[in-house]
Amino acid sequence: MYAGGMDAPNMGLRELKKRQTRENISNHATRLFLERGFDAVTIAQVAAAAQVAKMTVTNYFARKEDLALDLHDVFVDLPAGTVRDREPGESALAALRRAYLAGIAERNPIIGFSGPEFARMITDSPALVARLREFHDDREKALAVVLAEETGAEPDDIRPRVAAAQLAAIHRLLFDETLRRTLDGHDNDEIARIVDGYARVAFGALEPALGDYAVR
Amino acid sequence: MYAGGMDAPNMGLRELKKRQTRENISNHATRLFLERGFDAVTIAQVAAAAQVAKMTVTNYFARKEDLALDLHDVFVDLPAGTVRDREPGESALAALRRAYLAGIAERNPIIGFSGPEFARMITDSPALVARLREFHDDREKALAVVLAEETGAEPDDIRPRVAAAQLAAIHRLLFDETLRRTLDGHDNDEIARIVDGYARVAFGALEPALGDYAVR
DNA sequence: ACCTAAATTTAGGTCGGACCTATCGATGTG
DNA sequence: CACATCGATAGGTCCGACCTAAATTTAGGT
Numbered sequence: 001m002y003a004g005g006m007d008a009p010n011m012g013l014r015e016l017k018k019r020q021t022r023e024n025i026s027n028h029a030t031r032l033f034l035e036r037g038f039d040a041v042t043i044a045q046v047a048a049a050a051q052v053a054k055m056t057v058t059n060y061f062a063r064k065e066d067l068a069l070d071l072h073d074v075f076v077d078l079p080a081g082t083v084r085d086r087e088p089g090e091s092a093l094a095a096l097r098r099a100y101l102a103g104i105a106e107r108n109p110i111i112g113f114s115g116p117e118f119a120r121m122i123t124d125s126p127a128l129v130a131r132l133r134e135f136h137d138d139r140e141k142a143l144a145v146v147l148a149e150e151t152g153a154e155p156d157d158i159r160p161r162v163a164a165a166q167l168a169a170i171h172r173l174l175f176d177e178t179l180r181r182t183l184d185g186h187d188n189d190e191i192a193r194i195v196d197g198y199a200r201v202a203f204g205a206l207e208p209a210l211g212d213y214a215v216r
Numbered sequence: 217m218y219a220g221g222m223d224a225p226n227m228g229l230r231e232l233k234k235r236q237t238r239e240n241i242s243n244h245a246t247r248l249f250l251e252r253g254f255d256a257v258t259i260a261q262v263a264a265a266a267q268v269a270k271m272t273v274t275n276y277f278a279r280k281e282d283l284a285l286d287l288h289d290v291f292v293d294l295p296a297g298t299v300r301d302r303e304p305g306e307s308a309l310a311a312l313r314r315a316y317l318a319g320i321a322e323r324n325p326i327i328g329f330s331g332p333e334f335a336r337m338i339t340d341s342p343a344l345v346a347r348l349r350e351f352h353d354d355r356e357k358a359l360a361v362v363l364a365e366e367t368g369a370e371p372d373d374i375r376p377r378v379a380a381a382q383l384a385a386i387h388r389l390l391f392d393e394t395l396r397r398t399l400d401g402h403d404n405d406e407i408a409r410i411v412d413g414y415a416r417v418a419f420g421a422l423e424p425a426l427g428d429y430a431v432r
Numbered sequence: 433a434c435c436t437a438a439a440t441t442t443a444g445g446t447c448g449g450a451c452c453t454a455t456c457g458a459t460g461t462g
Numbered sequence: 463c464a465c466a467t468c469g470a471t472a473g474g475t476c477c478g479a480c481c482t483a484a485a486t487t488t489a490g491g492t
Contacts, residue, residue, distance in 0.1 A: 063478090
């Protein structure tokens, strides 16, 4: 019988069960966190809800924060991938602005349109806020690597790191702003309208510095 | 008898003892952290070394990280204060660049010239790295507040936050770079030379965007 | 179908940081 | 000089992170 899921056609039973176990734990954890708040739920309670041993939870998720923010790689690789896949003739700045405005238009949860419950869960927990900072940090570093590659910069050239820092700073700011307004009870359409304007101002401010940087 | 220290002339015996206790704990903690590493030292060991109860340590320092990084306020207020005290006719960008280059010239520990032992202590400890990220975050927020005040911006004006994000991003980057090179064993003079060049590139990149922003 | 090696889960523990309450002791004020 | 106040202390709970050994499940070969 065909054993593959929609994620990976050739998957053994072992790998399949691992995915199910991970999903099962993550789903119970997310539900509990949204219901009671991240800090009010213990790993033991997650394990009990998912009906696995406490140790199984910590085997799959090295830190408790990863139970709530299980999207490190996609978050981190987003701007780096956007630059890597930019159109010919397009600058890194233009590609990132284009992708961000598109993300706003589609209300992409990963740039902050995650709903009030999720936003509340994060901001109420110092541990999650700290983990999110780490995400942003890793994201800036990934972007710097791509910019260095794409411009053929020498290892000691600070310019790709400066550009990455400025661009990542905008992403951070717009993300925070989206989250903040979500918490304040605004609906997504209103937030999208405002943040769209903010994004144009913010990316526009970098135009003179980065308009012709890393053009493919 | 005159009871004041050099910090506060009118201090009761109670307050004096509090300062001594705090200093005593902090000194023993710093010594132990540099000797054995932050994570390898427990609060109980700090308490034993300082000959106080464990609870006294946690009374003075809410988090263990604060035992090693007892400079939150001065770190956070540095750029905000620089902008607030800038010369007439000077932009926020010019003031921050001037202050940063001066900091490099005097090898100011607070911008990263802290010596290899201290740098090692920080980078070896995820908890301290995370706390440092929080410092940078608070610093950006403080700077944004000052820029909003100084430009008379409306609450919904994103520009002071964009400017603060870009300027704080440079501070972050240059701090990390100074720390990284300190860890790599370079001496302060060499680092100062290199980071000075980096600072000119980084602040210079913002000149077209911020050259005439927040001029006093 | 069986058997073995490898991978995964489990149980039961240690350790340290954060927090709590009640109490003791010193201070400086009335 | 008495006492209200504030800091320090003892002894505890709770939880996340981590460890080891053992039990269970799977994969692949015979």
